[in-house]
Amino acid sequence: MRAGDIWQAIKNSIKALRNGEFLLRVRADKLYLHIMYLFLLMWLSIMLSLQVDKTLTKAGENKATIEQMRIHHAEKEAALVKVRSASATQLRLSRMGSEASMPTEPATILKNH
Amino acid sequence: MKRKDSEIQDTIENRDRIHVVMFFLGLLFLALAVVILARVVIIQTTYSVDNSVIGLFRPRIQKHTEVPVRGRILACDGRPMALSAPLYDIYMDCTVLKQEFVDRNDPDGERLWRKKADTLAYYLSNQFRDRTAQQYRDLIINGRERGSRNVRIQRNIDLATLNIVETFPLFKEGPYRGGIIVRPHEERIYPYDSLARRVIGYVKDSIRIGLENNFDYVLHGREGYEWRRVTDDKQWIRDLDSNRVRAIDGNDIRTTINVDFQDIADRALRTRIAEDDDIRAGIVIIMEASTGAIRAMVNLSRGNTPQTTLWERENIALREVGEQGSVMKTVSLLSLVEDGYVTNLEQTIPTNNGFVQGYRQDVHILDYQNETGRRDISVMHGFEISSNYVFTYLAENYYGSNPSEFFDHIYSYRLGEAFDFDISGLGTPVVNRPGTPSWSRTSLGTTAYGYGISVTPLHVATFYNAIANKGRMMKPYLVEDIEKDGRVITTFEPMVLNNICSRATADTVTRALRQVVVNGTATRLRGAKLNVAGKTGTAQVVLSSQERNGSTDPYHDINGRKKNQGTFVGFFPSENPKYTILVTVYSYLSGRSFYGGTIPALVVRDVVDQIYAIDGSWNNTLRPANANVPVLDSRVATSDNGQIPDVRGLGLREAIYSMESSGYRCTYEGSGHVSSQTPAAGSTLAAGETVRLVLR
Numbered sequence: 129m130r131a132g133d134i135w136q137a138i139k140n141s142i143k144a145l146r147n148g149e150f151l152l153r154v155r156a157d158k159l160y161l162h163i164m165y166l167f168l169l170m171w172l173s174i175m176l177s178l179q180v181d182k183t184l185t186k187a188g189e190n191k192a193t194i195e196q197m198r199i200h201h202a203e204k205e206a207a208l209v210k211v212r213s214a215s216a217t218q219l220r221l222s223r224m225g226s227e228a229s230m231p232t233e234p235a236t237i238l239k240n241h
Numbered sequence: 242m243k244r245k246d247s248e249i250q251d252t253i254e255n256r257d258r259i260h261v262v263m264f265f266l267g268l269l270f271l272a273l274a275v276v277i278l279a280r281v282v283i284i285q286t287t288y289s290v291d292n293s294v295i296g297l298f299r300p301r302i303q304k305h306t307e308v309p310v311r312g313r314i315l316a317c318d319g320r321p322m323a324l325s326a327p328l329y330d331i332y333m334d335c336t337v338l339k340q341e342f343v344d345r346n347d348p349d350g351e352r353l354w355r356k357k358a359d360t361l362a363y364y365l366s367n368q369f370r371d372r373t374a375q376q377y378r379d380l381i382i383n384g385r386e387r388g389s390r391n392v393r394i395q396r397n398i399d400l401a402t403l404n405i406v407e408t409f410p411l412f413k414e415g416p417y418r419g420g421i422i423v424r425p426h427e428e429r430i431y432p433y434d435s436l437a438r439r440v441i442g443y444v445k446d447s448i449r450i451g452l453e454n455n456f457d458y459v460l461h462g463r464e465g466y467e468w469r470r471v472t473d474d475k476q477w478i479r480d481l482d483s484n485r486v487r488a489i490d491g492n493d494i495r496t497t498i499n500v501d502f503q504d505i506a507d508r509a510l511r512t513r514i515a516e517d518d519d520i521r522a523g524i525v526i527i528m529e530a531s532t533g534a535i536r537a538m539v540n541l542s543r544g545n546t547p548q549t550t551l552w553e554r555e556n557i558a559l560r561e562v563g564e565q566g567s568v569m570k571t572v573s574l575l576s577l578v579e580d581g582y583v584t585n586l587e588q589t590i591p592t593n594n595g596f597v598q599g600y601r602q603d604v605h606i607l608d609y610q611n612e613t614g615r616r617d618i619s620v621m622h623g624f625e626i627s628s629n630y631v632f633t634y635l636a637e638n639y640y641g642s643n644p645s646e647f648f649d650h651i652y653s654y655r656l657g658e659a660f661d662f663d664i665s666g667l668g669t670p671v672v673n674r675p676g677t678p679s680w681s682r683t684s685l686g687t688t689a690y691g692y693g694i695s696v697t698p699l700h701v702a703t704f705y706n707a708i709a710n711k712g713r714m715m716k717p718y719l720v721e722d723i724e725k726d727g728r729v730i731t732t733f734e735p736m737v738l739n740n741i742c743s744r745a746t747a748d749t750v751t752r753a754l755r756q757v758v759v760n761g762t763a764t765r766l767r768g769a770k771l772n773v774a775g776k777t778g779t780a781q782v783v784l785s786s787q788e789r790n791g792s793t794d795p796y797h798d799i800n801g802r803k804k805n806q807g808t809f810v811g812f813f814p815s816e817n818p819k820y821t822i823l824v825t826v827y828s829y830l831s832g833r834s835f836y837g838g839t840i841p842a843l844v845v846r847d848v849v850d851q852i853y854a855i856d857g858s859w860n861n862t863l864r865p866a867n868a869n870v871p872v873l874d875s876r877v878a879t880s881d882n883g884q885i886p887d888v889r890g891l892g893l894r895e896a897i898y899s900m901e902s903s904g905y906r907c908t909y910e911g912s913g914h915v916s917s918q919t920p921a922a923g924s925t926l927a928a929g930e931t932v933r934l935v936l937r
Contacts, residue, residue, distance in 0.1 A: 131261065184478035198310070199400045202326035202430065209320055209432040214504050231854040236861040 302470040302480045308427065309462030312491030314441055314452055316500040317536070317721060323441050323453070324430050329403045331394040332422040335384035358382060360410040368405065369395055391422070429453075437503050438553040439540045440496070440664065440719065451556070452494065452719065455664055459723055462491035493724045497534035501855060502527050502848075506537045509847035511551055513840050514826065518547035519833055523826040524558045525844065526702045527852075530818045532735035533706060533715025547829065557827070558698045562668035565701055566780030567627040567762075568808050568837070569691035571750060572704065573636060574624060576650040578749050579742045582639040586621035586753055590638075595630045597637055600686050603630030624753045625761030627777065629690040636689035644685045648674040651688075654704050654741050655714065656696050663719040670696040691778060698808070702823040703738070705775070705810045708750050709818035712742040755815045763809060765842040770853040773845065774818075775811015777837030782806055788830060802830040809841035813849050819858060822848060885932060887922030888915050896934055904928035911936035 144150040156163065210216060214230060221228050314323040342351040362377035372380070377394075384392040398406070403423065406412060411419040429443060442451015453460065465488030470480040479485065506525040514520045522542030528535050538558055541551045577583040592615070595606030605628055609618060623631025640647040651657055651672060659669040673679045673693040687693040699717060707714035716736040723731040742750075754774035758766045762777040781796040782804035792799045808825040812818040824841040853859055886903050888896040896915045900907045908931055909915075916937040920926055 130257075134261070180481070181472045181474075181476075181478060184481075185472060185474070185476045188476070188478055196400065199326045202324050203399050203401065205321060206324060206326070206430045206432040210434075213433060213436075214501055215508055230851060232850070234854050234857070234859045234861060236863055238863050238865075 302468045302483065305467055305469050307465035307467065307488035309464060309488040310490040311462065312460040313493045315493055315495045316498050317496060319495070320500055322431065322433060322437060322496070322498065322500070325427055326430055327425040328397040328399060328428045330396045330424045330426065331398065331406060332424065333381065333384065333392045333394050334390045334416070334420040334422055335381055335392050336388050336390055337418060337420040339385060355382065357411040361412060364409040365394065433500065435553050436507055437498055437538065439556040440498065440538050442664070451664055452496065456494050456720065459494055460491040463489040465489070492730060495721045495724055496719050497536060497721050498719070499536040502852060503537040503539065505851045506539045506848050509844045510539055510541055510824065513844050514541060514551060517840070519828050519831045521827045521829045522557055523824070524698055525848065526558050526698060526823045528702055528706050528717060528821040530706055530709040530812060530821055533717045534721070534735065535717055535719050536820065556664065556666065559664060560666055560668050560697065562670060562695045562697055563782060563806065564692045564695050564780050565808060566691040566778035568701055568776045568778030568810050569694060570624065570627060570632050571754065571776050572651060572654060572656065573632050573689040574753060575708065575742055575746060575750050576647055577635055577639060579746045583620050583635070586749060587619050589617040589619050590631065590634055592616050592618050597630060597633045597686060599683055600633050603628055606630045621753055621756060625756050627762050632689040633686035636685050640685060644675045647685065648672065651694065653739060655738055656694065656700055656704060660716065660738060662717065667699060668697040670694065670700060691780065698823055698825050701810055702821055705812060705823070706821040707741050708747050709812035709821050711744045712740055712747040714738040714741050751815060754811060762838040763842050765838060766846050769846045769849045771814040771849050772816060773811050773813045773849055774815035775809055777842065778808040779834070779836045780806050798830060802832050804828055804830055805835040807835040807837040807839065807841050809837045809845050820852065883925050884923050885920055885926050888918060888934065889922070891915050893936060900932050906931045907934060909934040909936055913937050
């Protein structure tokens with residue numbers, strides 16, 4: 129193969145590209161379905177990738193929300209446990225001027241026979 | 242021949258084509274090599290970092306560590322005694338947008354920002370009430386003028402408060418426009434404040450104590466990690482192409498601690514100690530007789546001066562190894578009865594004016610002789626009045642020829658060793674036994690009445706618990722099980738340390754201990770709501786050389802002051818023991834004496850009376866003979882027809898239960914009982930809507 133032939137091939141290719149005939153020259157029309165299929169796959173790939181990003185972003189947000197709920201639950205639980213202790217209840221009652229206090233006798237259970 | 246020439250011609254042309262292709266490829270690689278070489282030279286000699294390019298070289302993925310949630314420490318009924326949640330520190334970058342306003346020559350923007358800062362200061366002041374609005378304003382504006390990017394606004398706030406703060410003017414605009422910086426840090430929450438804090442313990446930096454330390458391997462969990470990448474929207478998401486190790490949250494541990502008992506014991510001890518400035522510290526141990534489960538362990542102490550607050554500063558119950566005084570006479574009595582030397586508690590010994598050769602005279606015996614005119618004393622009475630003479634006499638008489646027989650008992654009672662316990666740091670006893678350098682001619686007698694042997698309060702409680710449990714010594718323990726999401730993973734069963742005596746011996750000693758309360762040194766417990774059996778003990782504490790301040794007496798300083806410890810240890814109810822209790826108080830250097838029959842006995846009485854009322858073991862049952870007992874209907878009103886139930890008069894819990902069972906949500910304000918509800922009862926409301934309750 130001579131250099132002149134190569135140069136001629138390059139020139140023809142550029143000319144074909146300019147005229148929009150490159151794919152026809154290489155008989156790509158035979159591969160039209162494959163090319164369309166390739167583009168479909170690429171589009172699907174990009175779209176799925178974006179959807180995955182979106183889903184993972186949402187998952188991250190949900191995770192943060194769950195974590196916030198956990199913290200909220202822990203704080204509430206601690207606060208409720210604190211006010212339910214016998215000492216705290218007695219203190220609250222005495223501050224309210226109540227005469228109620230801890231039981232001094234055990235409970236009496238009523239039973240049917 | 243022609244055909245052969247043509248083949249030769251084709252081969253030559255083919256070779257020419259290959260040569261041409263190879264020539265161009267070689268040329269291409271040569272050009273590339275020249276370019277690369279030139280680029281290397283340029284980079285090495287002239288290239289400097291271009292900030293706009295650096296960003297392109299930053300890794301697009303980052304490793305993110307997942308921190309596990311530390312497990313909770315639960316009381317025996319599942320109430321949390323320690324749990325984890327983050328607290329937040331709020332800082333402020335006061336310089337946000339400052340330079341932009343200058344660059345844009347926008348004084349109005351700056352003015353508006355400062356106006357918002359004024360409002361923010363007002364809100365912060367209202368929220369935290371630790372500074373005035375002006376002070377907050379000065380903090381922010383001065384910070385802005387100084388160019389401060391890290392001004393501390395508030396520390397250790399919870400999530401609910403943070404959510405409020407993030408809605409404040411300026412802060413709601415976020416970090417880049419409002420300057421808010423939030424720094425979370427994981428913290429341990431103790432809902433009961435100081436209650437059982439020495440048992441729970443903590444792990445912080447190098448300080449590691451209590452259950453938090455010993456069960457750290459259970460509570461901590463395992464860190465995980467994941468790789469994250471940034472999306473086109475600048476959101477960080479998990480990189481699915483990289484591997485990930487999930488964090489495993491820590492497991493919970495359920496302790497044997499009964500929060501109500503702990504609360505009762507803490508309050509009783511605190512009240513009694515607070516009345517007396519000479520008392521340095523006090524402890525309470527409540528142990529379940531049949532299992533050895535510790536239901537309460539209180540360790541209250543003051544600092545160096547009486548003015549300091551009572552707090553759980555050190556685990557005295559576990560660590561304080563000391564001579565326990567007369568409570569150890571029970572050790573002698575148990576040994577004598579078990580060995581058959583004392584077959585009857587009423588058997589008598591001569592009083593000998595309180596003298597045993599080589600020992601100090603017991604003046605209490607002289608009082609006894611004067612009061613009764615008798616020259617003999619029963620073992621029972623000697624125990625009741627806690628006579629040193631009686632136990633010295635008995636020990637010398639029965640074990641004098643072979644002291645090791647007596648000390649073998651002490652070791653079999655596990656009073657000579659530090660057994661395994663759920664919290665590390667249990668003190669090792671010191672026993673002055675035959676063959677040791679400190680052994681002397683009087684060691685046997687002094688050990689028999691409680692000196693010469695140093696143990697921890699937990700050892701003493703464990704020993705008495707064995708008597709309460711009819712001779713079976715249970716290993717004290719603090720952790721019942723390990724749980725994961727409420728499911729039990731590992732259970733720790735009660736363990737028997739030793740069978741220390743026969744059931745008959747335990748019953749005999751129990752009778753003696755009961756008499757101490759009825760007729761002896763613990764009569765303050767006589768009227769307790771459950772029969773208590775136990776022993777008082779008063780011991781003088783050996784002083785350090787610094788405390789003695791030149792005195793040669795190990796128990797007194799140069800001014801004659803001493804340190805006392807008074808103990809009551811026993812169990813209740815004496816006829817069928819359920820709990821063992823030990824109370825000890827420790828004094829500062831003082832001229833006063835503290836006895837086990839005073840403050841400790843009073844604390845025991847407070848505790849016993851309250852446990853009697855709440856434990857449930859002593860509830861009464863009424864079964865009317867000829868009448869049906871009306872069944873108390875505790876169900877609260879609910880509705881499933883779309884009408885709001887009437888919850889007025891109910892407590893908050895019942896009201897919320899009722900509303901949520903009916904499909905509504907609740908908000909409330911106030912405390913007490915529901916006084917009104919909006920919308921009113923009976924009106925129609927779609928499920929999921931909110932009903933507002935007002936409590937008064």
